[in-house]
Amino acid sequence: MDMDAFFAAVEELRHPELRGKPVVIGGDGDPSKRGVVSTANYEARKYGIHSAMPLRTAYRLCPHVVFLPVHYREYARVSRIIKDILKERGSAMEDVGIDEAFLDISENPGSAEEIAREIKDSINRATGLTCSIGIAPNKLLAKLASDMRKPDGLTVIRPGEVGRVLDPLPVRKLWGVGPKSEGHLGKLGIRTVGEIRAAPLEFLVEHFGESYGRYLHRASRGIDESPLVTEWKRKSMSREETFERDILQWQGIARHLAALCREVAEDMREEGVKGCTVTVKVRFGNFKTQTRSLTLPEPVRGVEALRRAAFQCLGRFDLAGRPVRLLGVRVSRLEEA
Ligand code: TTP
Ligand code: MG
Numbered sequence: 001m002d003m004d005a006f007f008a009a010v011e012e013l014r015h016p017e018l019r020g021k022p023v024v025i026g027g028d029g030d031p032s033k034r035g036v037v038s039t040a041n042y043e044a045r046k047y048g049i050h051s052a053m054p055l056r057t058a059y060r061l062c063p064h065v066v067f068l069p070v071h072y073r074e075y076a077r078v079s080r081i082i083k084d085i086l087k088e089r090g091s092a093m094e095d096v097g098i099d100e101a102f103l104d105i106s107e108n109p110g111s112a113e114e115i116a117r118e119i120k121d122s123i124n125r126a127t128g129l130t131c132s133i134g135i136a137p138n139k140l141l142a143k144l145a146s147d148m149r150k151p152d153g154l155t156v157i158r159p160g161e162v163g164r165v166l167d168p169l170p171v172r173k174l175w176g177v178g179p180k181s182e183g184h185l186g187k188l189g190i191r192t193v194g195e196i197r198a199a200p201l202e203f204l205v206e207h208f209g210e211s212y213g214r215y216l217h218r219a220s221r222g223i224d225e226s227p228l229v230t231e232w233k234r235k236s237m238s239r240e241e242t243f244e245r246d247i248l249q250w251q252g253i254a255r256h257l258a259a260l261c262r263e264v265a266e267d268m269r270e271e272g273v274k275g276c277t278v279t280v281k282v283r284f285g286n287f288k289t290q291t292r293s294l295t296l297p298e299p300v301r302g303v304e305a306l307r308r309a310a311f312q313c314l315g316r317f318d319l320a321g322r323p324v325r326l327l328g329v330r331v332s333r334l335e336e337a
Helices: 004-012 055-061 071-087 112-127 139-146 158-164 180-188 193-198 199-210 210-219 250-271 303-312
Strands: 023-027 066-068 092-097 100-104 131-135 153-158 236-247 273-284 290-299 325-335
Touching: 004 023, 004 071, 055 071, 055 236, 066 158, 071 092, 071 100, 071 112, 071 139, 092 290, 100 139, 112 131, 112 153, 131 139, 139 153, 158 193, 158 290, 180 199, 180 210, 236 273, 250 273, 250 303, 250 325, 273 303, 290 303, 303 325
Parallel strands: 023 066, 131 153
Antiparallel strands: 092 100, 236 325, 273 290, 273 325
């Protein structure tokens, strides 16, 4: 499930007079100042305006766009309502970002399409907003499907249709293919998912390395066995911090991570627990959220061991050039100290 033009849609609810007008949400809403587009509504996208574009450029493309500042707390409030609706309707939910989640409905009775329709109705009744839902046998395909008929879409990819649906798509549509890989694939004459699928595994491994080459080989066939990551289970202790301003400098991130470790270690000491798994969560400036975990042979309890593990996790994020908006530390698999 992915909400449609999320920040803009929430603002349009708060300001009904905006309906039908091109709207851009970003920075403090002043296109003469520095800042980028968080999102544009579908009206504004007609002018070529999109997320991450400088506000100034958006203004140049369409001077009569209505610019509004980001009211993150309001969007987070609406997001919680939506996630609560989802959680009640599946056996597990993976929270991907402020406007996006995976829901496991494989154990639900009834048709998946009917469940999706009911979810769309409930979200719309509770918030006044529309979302797009993709139904598929795995996360990779469900994510693709959710994006295929935006806004207010509902798309099903059945196991037998994978080739027909995937083959014509540009490579960028595959999860994990960014602009860099797109360029690299393009130089090899590969522009569609079908063309990746036609490439031999050895060819992909030769050009993209063992791990990513194999990933492309599988993903182009719609194969994905990754489980839902239901983060922040209750049997854990965690602390997180959203920054006043996104942090770009590694030193700043490191300082906050160390402070969070101290707090979690203190919480653990007070509760008299220790735990084996340490997880670091990073939410980037674009609100996409990732976690990296480390499970140790011996449970950690002191701040020193926790910090070592957390920094090992931090080292596994690709932080270069990506502003960080939130940092979290969690210790799970708790037992009594
Ligand atoms: P998206 O789901 O990528 O975009 P969207 O919901 O605005 O539009 P769509 O209908 O295509 O799904 O992102 C969700 C919200 O996250 C978006 O409303 C604003 C925020 N965001 C940023 O702040 N910066 C970004 O670069 C992106 C991509 C999103
Ligand atoms: Mg969205």
